Amino acid sequence: MRSPNTQTVAYLSKAHPKFDASNPSQIDYSSYMKSLQLCIETKAKKQGHLIHNQILTNGLASNLHLSTKLIIFYSKLGDTVGARKVFQRMPERTVVSWTAQISGYTKNGCYQDALLVFLDMLRAGFKANQFTYGSVLRACTGLRCLQRGMQIQGCIEKSRFASNLIVQSALLDLHSKCGKMEEVCYLFGMMEERDVVSWNAIIGGYAAQGFSGDSFRMFRSMMQEGMSPDLFTFGSVLKASGMASDVIRVFQIHQLIIQLGYGSHISLSGSLIDAYAKCESLASAHCLYKSMPIKDVISCTALMTGYARSSNYSSKALDLFKEIQQMHMKIDDVILCSMFNICANISSLSVGRQVHALALKCKPTYDVALGNALIDMYAKSGEIRDANRSFNEMEEKNVISWTSLITGYGNHGHGHEAIALFKKMENEGLKPNEITFLSLLFACSHCGLTGEGWECFNNMMNKYSILPRAEHFSCMVDLFARRGLLEEAYNLIYKMNIKPNASLWGAILGACNIYGNMPLAEEAAIQLFKMDPENSSHYVVLADIYAAAGSWDNAWKVRKLMEERNLKKAPGYSFIPCTKNIARPQPS
Incomplete structure (x- = not known):
């Protein structure tokens, strides 16, 4: 047996205190198991690879438990290819091995691969356990594939895991994220036991579907049953509060967060800022942001988007943007879109051009939302040529892109250009919406194009069935x-x-x-x-x-x-x- 190198010895010694490097023959699979577990917990990529090489060298590659642990290790690192190679080389597999591979794909967003491995597992004659069902249901949730999820639900109802808490919580999450809240209520009512994950699924589901009142109702029921909320619970009810523009409820939840000891969590600070901003309590959002010892991109983005929605905080938005740059924080698309919207609202072309230059430096290519904001900024600032150039430079366009430029043409008295662009949009196969027609009619109205406007109005109703x-x-x-x-x-x-x-x-x-x-x-x-x-x-x-x-x-x-x-x-x-x-x- 070949002796392990120095770094491998260090990890083996840390995981196995009785390990004696002078006697490599005493190394068994349990020592490697503990070492790999330590690599998984600390995400020690280099050391894990060294231990994997040592396992191969010492002829332990066929060990079932070590191979399963290696799948978990590579999946934890996000290396789904490495995990798949280990899985394919296994001479024998158990339900634990299959589940480790499915779970690895799901956690890394490879949902389709997870479903394919699950099908291979069933074809191989293996029966899923509660962890397998939990992982494959999460893959269906990630794909928003309700039909496949309901097929798996049918298998679950025939198995002994129908009342398992892990499986039931995964089913709740699937149906809630697919918008089937009636099914969620039925499943939730049938549960004999509930944990915080179950409550989060139904509270978060209602919040995601815009049912703020139902989300609050379930939150109150959760508290009345003596279940303590966690970070995810608070994130959902804050989202619901923001949608309802209920600043008093946001303040009450804020007090509860402090009372339960979650006040210092940076993720909740971002959710609180976002909720206050959506309730138009920007002073509270600003105060909370200033009190944060460490600012992150989420809190900055939440405050910036709040400023962008209000016309009275343009100067504060510019100050915040300057602060973000001074902190050398990564500027994401949402911040850039908000800045373009602010520049459009105050018609500040000079600042808008500077932000555009920064955007090109940070992101040589930008997405549809950013391109749309850029068109809107230039159009509202009176630079219709720059708006047109930004439109032409977009690799991908949606109906908002076309409508933004049509609106720009109409606002600046270019009615014929607006109509020509609309016809080009139709030729591209895009279906206009009611906002597109509103922009067209506005352009025709301000340019005196009575016949063209009447034609657009009739096409809207007769051709596109828009009331x-x-x-x-x-x-x-x-x-x-x-x-x-x-x-x-x-x-x-x-x-x-x-x-x-x-x-x-x-x-x-x-x-x-x-x-x-x-x-x-x-x-x-x-x-x-x-x-x-x-x-x-x-x-x-x-x-x-x-x-x-x-x-x-x-x-x-x-x-x-x-x-x-x-x-x-x-x-x-x-x-x-x-x-x-x-x-x-x-x-x-």
Whole structure:
């Protein structure tokens, strides 16, 4: 027997205190088993490879237990190829060996391979145990393959593992992640015993499907049964709280997290920041972020996306981005998308170009979401050529990509270009959505393309079976009104299958001001005074129409009505970007 080298001896000695390197003949498989277990726990790649070589040298490669332990070792390192080689060279296998290989594939995201090995195992005549079923169900969950999972569930119900807690929890997770919450409730109700994993599956399932109330209800039931929540439980209920925009509940959960001793966990800090931000409590999110001794990319991303959703925190977002760079933290796609959105909202082209340059440096190629944010930023900043260039440079595009550029064309008065791009989109085989048509109708409206707009409106309903919303009708009314087709616009309002809103009547009133149609203006104003009585602009427009027609008594009555309702015309102002912040000059 060949003597082990120095590093192997060190690991053997650490795992087996009675090991004597001067007598290599006493090395048996149990010494290697303990050493491999130590390598698995410490992820000691180099030492594990040395021990594997020693096992091969000493003729122990056919040992069933050592081979199984080697499969677990390589799977733990993420080396599924190495694990597979060991598995294929095994002269004999047990259910433990098969399960180790299936589990290794599942834990490393190779879900399809895990299912194939499971089928080979059944063909070889082996019966699965609770750990096999748990692993293969997790593979189905990873693939969101409910049909295959239900086939395995049928096998489980015929076996002695139908009431096993590990198997039941895996089934709960499968159905919840596939959106089958009714089945989850049934399985959960049938369980004789529940652990925190079971509770997490149903609480997390409700949160993932957007059922915030049900998620909270199950969380309360869990606490009432005396089960202590863990990090995953808190992560799910915080997600539910954020979706419900319930800041009081977020604060209560935050207090419970501190009370149970989880306050210092960095992963929960990121979830808390995200929940506070989604509840628009950005001050609380910022305070929590500042209190963190160690910042990670998750907490930074959560705060940055919160800032991006609000128009009042642009300067803080820029400060945070600068801080992230100073910490030499890896900047991910979400942060970059948020920065592009912020630059678009404040029309800061110079900062947007700098972020774009940084994005190219960090990521020479970017995904669809990042490309869409870039198009939107340039379009909203008035650089339609750069938006078009960014669009053309995208290797992959989705409907949002096309819609973003169509919107940009429409906002800048390029109606014909918007329509041409839409036709190109159709030729590419992409199906437009309601937002695409809204952008198209807006472009036609602002460019006076009445015929093209009417064609788009009909295609939306007849060709793509998209029911128009109030916003679509508003664009059509505006389209007719801008061309002076006021009767057509008025008739369209009464032919709609939805109740007209203030935007529709506002478009009619604005057009009446241009074309001097006093009777229709009075009708529109009556509707607007009912729907939006506090909006002073409607009163001002009606008064101007009366004044233009020489009806001074009526104009004076409208002005008097404004005084009685204590309404004042809102003054205009402009945003001027300065070196440090955004200055808002007040009107004199």
